Each structure stands twice: as C-alpha cells, then as structure tokens.
Amino acid sequence: MEKKVFGYPEFNKNGEKVLTTYDNEYSEMLMDIRVYNMLPDQELVFEKEGEETAILLLRGEIECQTAMSKYHGKRRDVFTEGPYCLHVCTGVKVTVKAKVASQILVQSTKNKKNFTEKFYVPEDAPWKYSALGKYGNVAKRQVNTIFDLDIAPYSNMVLGEVLNDKGNWSGYLPHQHPQPEVYYFMFDRPEGFGASFVGDDVYKSVDGSFSAIPGGALHPQAVAPGFQMYTCWMIRHLPGQPWHQTDRNEDERYLWLNDVEE
DSSP: OOOOSEEOOOOOTTSEEEEEOSSSTTGGGOOEEEEEEEOTTOEEEEOOTTEEEEEEEEEEEEEEEOSSOEEEEEESOTTTSOOOEEEEOTTOOEEEEESSSEEEEEEEEEOOOOOOOEEEOGGGSOOEEESTTOGGGTSOEEEEEEEOTTTOTTOSEEEEEEEEOTTOEESOSOBOOSSOEEEEEEESSTTOEEEEEETTEEEEEETTOEEEEOTTOOOOEEEOTTOOEEEEEEEEOBTTBOOOTTOOOBOGGGGGGGGOOO
C-alpha cells in the first residue's frame, strides 16, 4: 500500500471521517484518528482493549459517561472557546451523547497501561501566544497543550491545538522530530485555505484536511490572509524516545533568523 502524507477525507453516511488507522495509507502515524459528526441525542460508544483514547470536543455540547463519572462539555467552536477532552486508558467504556449537533475528534493508540481517566477543561489548557514579535511578527500563533509527557507521563500520545492569526505561519522555524505527528485543519470560513509543508512537498490545507508527518520531516504551516486556521496537533511517542516540548530540532539553514532584530 502506497504511503501518503496528506489527506482530504469525507464524512461517510454514518457521520464518521477516518483519518489515520494502523493499516491504512497513514499507518506510519501509529495512531487511529477519526472525526465524528453527531446529531442531537445521538450516542456513540467507545471501548478499546489495548488502546488509550482521547475524545476531544470540536463544537457542540456533549456528555461523556464512564463507570466512574459523567462529564459535560460545551464549545461554540474551536476559534472562540477552549478544549474539553476526556482521556481514558485501555478497556474503559465511554458513552458519548450529543445534546445538540456536535463534532468530536477521537485519537487512539496502542497502550496497555492502566491510568485514571482525566477530563480536561479549558482552564487546564490555556491558549498562549508563541513566537510573538519574532520573524516580522508573522509567525505568532496561539497554542495550547491538552496533555503531553509532562502532564500525562503514562500516555503514548500528545494532544494540543494551534490557532493561526490570519496570514501567519506556525511551526516556524521549519523543524522536525523523530516522532510522527498528525495535523487536522479547520478554518473559520469554508473557503479558507493554507499551505502545509511536509519535507520538500507542499499541500493545500482546507477545512477538514489533515497532514500525516513522518518522523524526521520538516513541517511548517501557513494560512492565507483573511482566514483563521485551527490545527489539532497529535504526536505519537516512540518506544524509548518520547516527544518533549523542547524537541524542535530547527533546520540549521534558518537559525540565523533567531538573531535578526525587528
């Protein structure tokens, strides 16, 4: 099967959009990632043996029920409000009920460890500006980290979000790391678009598209003027080689930009 690094998936008749699986064209991501459109009062059940799972609310209002507790999240959209996310270990049954028309992203990977479920709310993952005032101030973006190695050392995944200001770059300077990473893109207008770089190749990012970045590939992003771009970023730790926030490995050809005074 030919390996791919970018995709334009569609929702099927059941409201499911498949991004990466363990055996499709994006298997090198080592994660199962799907997006679901849910109708009011619709329920979805997730119970995965040998896998950990994160259920992220993109928009709408949901209740997540486990044997331990019930959790509630309400989010107008990814551009104006912060994340609600339930993270559970192997074997935990989660029932997700949509109170209104809603959209969720579900990220899973292989992990046999047991850990206590955690429901993250916006206060746990505040938006913070990065690269503010650098590179002509056109690479600034807001970033939140829902969980990573420091927050959830028992996890084999990392999950966070980025908001690009209109016409700005993110992931700049061009950088790489050994671990695979997936970017899922959304735009504040349906005609919005951007550019996603994977190594020496560039792809047009549009609403609902995704980038599957192999370990070691450089991957800066940009959004066109007039549009705000949201990116859900998901990294898979490698055995004995987890990803750290400081693992940027910026391309040395562009390091001189760090010394430029604006």
